[in-house]
Amino acid sequence: MNHAGTDGSLATVRASRAILLAALVVAACARSSGGSVVPSADGLGLHAPSRVTTGRGHTLAGKFQHVVVIVEENRTVDNMFNGFPGADTVRTGDRDGKTVRLIPVPLQPGFMGLDHSHKGFVADYDDGKMDGFDHAFSSPSEGTAYAYVRPSNVATYWTYAKRFTLADEVFQAEMAPSLPAHLALVAAQDGHPFAIAGNGNGNGNGPPGCFGTLVVLYVDLLTPFPGTESKGPGCIDVPSVFDLLDARGIRWRYYAPDYGIGQHLWSAPDYIRHIALGPDHANLISPETQVLSDIKNHALPPVSYVVPQMCTSDHPYLSTVDPLGGPLWVAEIANAIGTSAYWRSTLILVTWDDWGGWYDHVVPSIMNADQLGFRTPMLVISAYPAKPGVPDHTARNQASIITAIESIFGLGSLGQLDAQTDDLSADFDFSAPVRYGSPLPAATPPPKEICNVLG
Numbered sequence: 001m002n003h004a005g006t007d008g009s010l011a012t013v014r015a016s017r018a019i020l021l022a023a024l025v026v027a028a029c030a031r032s033s034g035g036s037v038v039p040s041a042d043g044l045g046l047h048a049p050s051r052v053t054t055g056r057g058h059t060l061a062g063k064f065q066h067v068v069v070i071v072e073e074n075r076t077v078d079n080m081f082n083g084f085p086g087a088d089t090v091r092t093g094d095r096d097g098k099t100v101r102l103i104p105v106p107l108q109p110g111f112m113g114l115d116h117s118h119k120g121f122v123a124d125y126d127d128g129k130m131d132g133f134d135h136a137f138s139s140p141s142e143g144t145a146y147a148y149v150r151p152s153n154v155a156t157y158w159t160y161a162k163r164f165t166l167a168d169e170v171f172q173a174e175m176a177p178s179l180p181a182h183l184a185l186v187a188a189q190d191g192h193p194f195a196i197a198g199n200g201n202g203n204g205n206g207p208p209g210c211f212g213t214l215v216v217l218y219v220d221l222l223t224p225f226p227g228t229e230s231k232g233p234g235c236i237d238v239p240s241v242f243d244l245l246d247a248r249g250i251r252w253r254y255y256a257p258d259y260g261i262g263q264h265l266w267s268a269p270d271y272i273r274h275i276a277l278g279p280d281h282a283n284l285i286s287p288e289t290q291v292l293s294d295i296k297n298h299a300l301p302p303v304s305y306v307v308p309q310m311c312t313s314d315h316p317y318l319s320t321v322d323p324l325g326g327p328l329w330v331a332e333i334a335n336a337i338g339t340s341a342y343w344r345s346t347l348i349l350v351t352w353d354d355w356g357g358w359y360d361h362v363v364p365s366i367m368n369a370d371q372l373g374f375r376t377p378m379l380v381i382s383a384y385p386a387k388p389g390v391p392d393h394t395a396r397n398q399a400s401i402i403t404a405i406e407s408i409f410g411l412g413s414l415g416q417l418d419a420q421t422d423d424l425s426a427d428f429d430f431s432a433p434v435r436y437g438s439p440l441p442a443a444t445p446p447p448k449e450i451c452n453v454l455g
Contacts, residue, residue, distance in 0.1 A: 059425040060407040064382070065345040067405050068291075068304045070333060071185060071266070072326055073178065073315040074116065074356025075149075077168045077375045078102070080314075082148035084161055087168045087391045090361045093146050094131035102146050102359065107153040108323040109316055114145055114357025118197040118219055121175035121373060122226040124357070125364070133359045146359045156327035156440050157379065160334070160350070162389045163437055165380040165427045171364050172354055172373030173398040173417050175226075179216065179234070180370075181353035182268040186254075186305065187240040188399040188416035194218040195370040197227075199265050200234050208264045209271035210235035219369050227369025237273040241303075241402045241418075242280060244411035251301035253294070257309045257448065258286030266307040266353075289444055295336045300346075303405055306333060311451040314352065321446060331442035334381060338436025347408070348381035349401055349424075371417065372397055380424060383433040396421040 082089045082102065091102050115123070115136040124145075126132040133145035151158055160166075173184035176197045180190035190196045198217030208214065214234030219227035245252045256267040269275040269284055285291075288307060294300045310317060314326035322328065330350055337346050355374040364372045376398065399417035406413055407423035445451045 060404060060423055060428070061410050062408070063384075063428070063430060064347045064408050066300055066302055066304070066342060067347045067349065067408060068300075068306065068333065068337065069185070069401055070330055070348065070350045071182065071305065071307045072330065072350065072352045073266075073308070073313040074114075074354060074358070075314055075352040075377060076355045076358045076360035077362075077377050078360045079148050079356075079358035080154060080157065080352070080377050081161065081166060081168065083151060084158060084166060084168075084391065085389070087166060088362065088393065089148075089168075091148075093133070093359045093361055094129065095134055095146055096131055097129070098131075100146050102148050103144065104150045105147045106323060107149050107314065107326065109143070109147065114143070114316065116177045116354055116357040118176050118217065118226070118229070118370075120357060121355075124355075124359075124374070125175075125366075128363055130361060130363055133357065136357070145357050153324060154327060156324075156331050157350075157377075159440060160379050160381055161391070163434075164382065164385045164388060165390070165392055167378040167380055167392045167394065167396070167424070167427070168375070169362070169393050169395045170351070170376055170378045170400065171395070171397050172376050174370045175373045176354065176370065178265045178353055179268075179271065182266050182307070183236075183238075183271060184417070185351070185353065185398060185401060186242065186268045187238045187272070188402050188414050188418040189238060190370070191218065191236045191238060193221045194230070194232065195221055196234070196236065196271075197229065197370060200231075208234075208267060210273050210276035211270065221368045221370055223369055225366050225369050235271055235273055235276070239414050240269075240272060240275065241405055241411070241414065242269070242275060242283070244406065244414065245303055245409065246280065248409065248411060250303065250409055250411075252303040253283050253285050253291075253301045253305075255285045255288040255291045255304060255306045257288050257307070257452075266313075287448070291333060292336055292444065295333075295340060295342060298341070300342060302409065309445050309448065309451040312445045316356065321450060322443065325443070325445065325451075328441060328443040329445060331440040332444055334436075335439040335442050339439060343436055344383045344433055346382070347404070348379075349404070350377075350379035350381065351398060351401065352376045380427045382428065383436070384428040384430050385434065386427050386429040388434070392427055394422060394426060396424075400424055 078089050123132040123135040179199045180196040183190040197219040200216030216234040311321040312325040312329035360374045400421040402418040403423040413419045
């Protein structure tokens with residue numbers, strides 16, 4: 001195992017996790033009880049009151065003028081940053097009670113068979129034994145979740161982790177695949193008391209979310225882990241960080257592809273009724289490459305989310321496109337900001353939406369039937385890294401992205417998972433700004449007709 005860096009021993013990491021666990025247990029016990037087994041309109045949050053609270057201390061208030069959240073797909077810390085100096089990663093794992101070595105693979109390993117459904121999480125987790133990650137395979141020859149990406153394939157991400165900060169103890173907000181993961185990244189939840197726990201049908205075969213007839217899997221948060229499952233419409237109505245921004249008159253944009261899988265499963269606002277069917281839908285900008293023009297034309301809004309096309313997502317798939325499309329796309333955005341007047345005023349956060357079925361050795365804290373999930377990496381890129389190249393082992397959940405936005409712009413809190421994590425403030429030292437450094441190899445996505453083809 002690679003232990004912590006200069007100030008982060010393994011004992012510190014474990015203590016941090018214990019603090020997070022205690023906080024989550026308290027929060028879980030505070031939840032109300034009752035509700036139906038089958039999602040109803042009220043259960044889906046269609047008429048639920050906003051849970052906006054006064055929030056936590058605004059330790060980052062006014063420190064940045066822009067936040068850009070870049071969302072990639074389907075990776076764990078052990079998979080993407082295995083062996084990074086100081087990071088908490090391992091090269092062996094438990095498979096059905098036996099120790100196996102993690103194998104090095106390309107960023108695009110040539111198979112897509114990793115189960116990362118809600119039931120897949122339950123199998124991977126296996127009551128805390130963390131030994132079921134290959135439950136979808138009968139033999140390793142078919143593929144294996146016990147693998148890590150060769151560092152040479154993700155040199156771009158490693159360079160950012162060396163120049164700035166890798167947060168390696170960020171737990172996915174929920175135990176589910178892309179759709180609920182993307183919802184949680186903007187709402188700090190994916191429904192209550194029924195949480196969306198699956199992508200459902202209609203992937204690319206009709207209008208998304210609140211515009212179509214998508215049926216998705218739900219899990220009842222008021223039933224014990226792993227929860228009672230049911231099905232309902234792929235459209236909920238929950239408060240989001242965008243509502244908090246609207247209340248303060250702060251501009252935001254959500255840059256998403258206009259074709260294919262990204263638009264259907266990775267465009268979270270299309271699944272939140274009042275955004276999808278209201279005036280805020282004008283803030284969904286397609287194609288996602290418009291973010292580059294907005295940077296160039298000095299039109300970047302204070303808050304931006306950028307989701308990828310398939311070939312730039314890091315999602316494992318059979319591709320005839322550049323197998324390093326994800327790192328090249330992330331670098332294209334970061335280079336544009338880092339070499340512009342935006343650099344000193346902008347916080348770039350790169351996250352991966354869910355674990356994608358890949359092995360990770362750190363046992364997550366089970367809060368309820370949907371929260372929390374396995375670790376996903378986060379890169380914290382700005383002109384003010386507190387300890388460049390030293391991984392941050394603070395135990396937190398993915399909603400820390402929302403908490404940081406709330407803190408920077410003085411928004412209050414949604415009162416969900418954002419109220420149960422920090423605002424990333426420990427990752428900054430505003431006394432000594434640094435340069436972005438030399439631009440990294442970069443590329444924009446190819447035409448959508450090519451980029452979204454899976455084989």
